[in-house]
Amino acid sequence: MPQSNENSTPEEVADxxxxxxxxxxxxxxxxxxxxxxxxxxxxxxxxxxxxQDFAPILKMDAGWHD
Amino acid sequence: xxxxxALINLSISEAASALRxxxxxxxxxxxxxxxxxxxxEPTLQAYATVPADLALAAAEQADRDLASGRDRGPLHxxxxxxxxxxxxxxxxxxxxxxxxxxxxxxxxAGVVDRLYAAGAVIIGKTxxxxxxxxxxxxxxxxxxxxxxxxxxxSIGSGVALAARSAFGAIGTDxxxxxxxxxxxxxxxxxxxxxxxxxxxxxxxLAWSHDHIGPLTRRVRDNALMLRAIAGHDPRDINxxxxxxxxxxxxxxxxxxxxRIGIEREYFLYPGLTDEVRAATEAVICQxxxxxxxxxxxxxxxxxxxRETLNIIGKVESASYHxxxxxxxxxxxxxxxxATLEIGQAVLGTQYVAALRARERFRxxxxxxxxxxxxxxxxxxTIPVPAPLLSDVREPRADADDxxxxxxxxxxxxxxxxxxxxxxxxxxxxxxxxxxxxxYQLMGRPFDEATLYRIAYAYEQTQDWHERxxxxxxx
Numbered sequence: 292m293p294q295s296n297e298n299s300t301p302e303e304v305a306d307x308x309x310x311x312x313x314x315x316x317x318x319x320x321x322x323x324x325x326x327x328x329x330x331x332x333x334x335x336x337x338x339x340x341x342x343q344d345f346a347p348i349l350k351m352d353a354g355w356h357d
Numbered sequence: 358x359x360x361x362x363a364l365i366n367l368s369i370s371e372a373a374s375a376l377r378x379x380x381x382x383x384x385x386x387x388x389x390x391x392x393x394x395x396x397x398e399p400t401l402q403a404y405a406t407v408p409a410d411l412a413l414a415a416a417e418q419a420d421r422d423l424a425s426g427r428d429r430g431p432l433h434x435x436x437x438x439x440x441x442x443x444x445x446x447x448x449x450x451x452x453x454x455x456x457x458x459x460x461x462x463x464x465x466a467g468v469v470d471r472l473y474a475a476g477a478v479i480i481g482k483t484x485x486x487x488x489x490x491x492x493x494x495x496x497x498x499x500x501x502x503x504x505x506x507x508x509x510x511s512i513g514s515g516v517a518l519a520a521r522s523a524f525g526a527i528g529t530d531x532x533x534x535x536x537x538x539x540x541x542x543x544x545x546x547x548x549x550x551x552x553x554x555x556x557x558x559x560x561x562l563a564w565s566h567d568h569i570g571p572l573t574r575r576v577r578d579n580a581l582m583l584r585a586i587a588g589h590d591p592r593d594i595n596x597x598x599x600x601x602x603x604x605x606x607x608x609x610x611x612x613x614x615x616r617i618g619i620e621r622e623y624f625l626y627p628g629l630t631d632e633v634r635a636a637t638e639a640v641i642c643q644x645x646x647x648x649x650x651x652x653x654x655x656x657x658x659x660x661x662x663r664e665t666l667n668i669i670g671k672v673e674s675a676s677y678h679x680x681x682x683x684x685x686x687x688x689x690x691x692x693x694x695a696t697l698e699i700g701q702a703v704l705g706t707q708y709v710a711a712l713r714a715r716e717r718f719r720x721x722x723x724x725x726x727x728x729x730x731x732x733x734x735x736x737x738t739i740p741v742p743a744p745l746l747s748d749v750r751e752p753r754a755d756a757d758d759x760x761x762x763x764x765x766x767x768x769x770x771x772x773x774x775x776x777x778x779x780x781x782x783x784x785x786x787x788x789x790x791x792x793x794x795x796y797q798l799m800g801r802p803f804d805e806a807t808l809y810r811i812a813y814a815y816e817q818t819q820d821w822h823e824r825x826x827x828x829x830x831x
Binding site for chain 1: 661664665667668671695696698699701702703707709710711712713714716717720
């Protein structure tokens with residue numbers, strides 16, 4: 292699976308993505324997967340260090356009566 | 358100047374006044390625009406479809422309505438282009454894709470409903486990149502330079518306005534697709550607040566970041582168009598239940614005492630060309646001369662907006678296109694298919710991490726605007742003038758980090774797609790070679806009026822909007 296962890300190298304993340312893409316039957320260019328892997332690594336680092344207090348928004352609209 | 362040229366050079370406001378003074382008719386405006394389309398389309402190819410008979414019939418109706426006292430407002434009888442990702446009943450809607458070849462919707466998009474209600478004449482469907490993202494380039498060219506990138510994905514909307522083959526146009530903006538063609542074609546483009554304009558009947562790219570908005574040649578025209586198309590639509594779950602003001606009401610009150618933030622670390626980064634940097638600094642100086650307070654600010658959270666928007670966008674695009682690709686994958690161009698499919702390889706936890714990162718950025722932006730009492734953040738719209746078509750995906754010779762023009766296009770525009778804040782691009786000047794440069798204002802949610810007021814004040818000090826592209830009269 293392409294979930295990275297603190298010890299993942301960029302190559303490991305990219306390799307996992309390639310294997311997942313193959314399993315899903317996706318025919319993707321290596322450079323596209325490498326870009327995605329880089330973005331996911333940055334996001335994972337952000338999640339570990341700076342997203343503790345932030346949840347995805349689900350705002351309820353009080354206007355269901357109309 | 359011939360009568361046709363005189364008509365097609367009018368702003369929306371001027372055309373609306375001329376109509377009411379009896380100096381022209383909706384039919385005359387429409388015929389002049391159709392003639393212009395015939396002149397320019399062989400070279401520029403801004404339009405995917407031009408339903409001339411329908412447009413003339415709508416113009417005749419608009420004239421009859423006006424004659425009988427039924428005035429629908431400033432867009433009444435005005436020829437408007439609509440991006441080809443917006444459903445139009447009975448009019449081809451192909452979104453630049455072979456997948457939707459021949460598709461005739463049985464209803465109109467919410468934004469098209471609003472245009473009809475406002476009396477506008479739909480002059481044609483403007484070309485866009487394939488499914489608004491595009492791994493292939495449409496044949497559209499900008500009259501500012503036929504060899505250069507004309508903008509995207511609302512490519513035809515920008516070019517039609519620059520060529521004077523529409524008075525206004527609808528674009529959509531998921532990652533800059535209104536503001537980038539506005540900047541490249543010397544136009545005003547508004548990506549209004551998320552939910553301000555209905556997305557019903559617009560083929561999605563990424564639901565969380567899709568915005569619909571107007572492109573025009575003048576600031577006031579843009580404010581008029583936004584008022585006409587904005588408003589709650591129960592058919593769009595994300596449509597905002599917020600009052601729509603008259604955006605022109607205070608537009609002439611000037612920029613005095615407006616607090617305008619400048620975030621140099623991210624927005625004036627080394628990737629700017631010298632011309633774009635100089636033009637942006639000149640806009641900042643002019644804003645100060647107009648009485649605005651220029652505030653140096655810091656928003657380090659801008660640094661992760663690109664990755665965050667990309668992950669969310671890829672997953673949402675993959676979700677929308679999954680079944681279509683299963684059924685008709687061979688009809689996608691390979692580059693587009695890869696772009697729309699790759700999100701399937703993102704885990705659910707990673708998508709949620711991106712949603713959390715988005716909230717972090719929104720919170721930081723909100724806190725900055727509140728803490729500094731900002732009216733707007735000012736930046737360039739894109740870091741480079743329009744590059745040569747052959748160079749769009751090549752590393753820039755003047756950039757140290759291998760950034761391509763395509764990479765750079767998203768730098769300034771993505772943050773407002775992520776936060777949902779309104780963002781406007783307007784003309785900021787020209788390069789020595791005559792290529793347009795744009796500046797961007799990002800504002801507070803549902804406060805588009807302040808952006809119009811600032812941009813209008815700046816527009817009064819310049820004549821950028823009056824310049825004609827060299828190909829228009831050739």
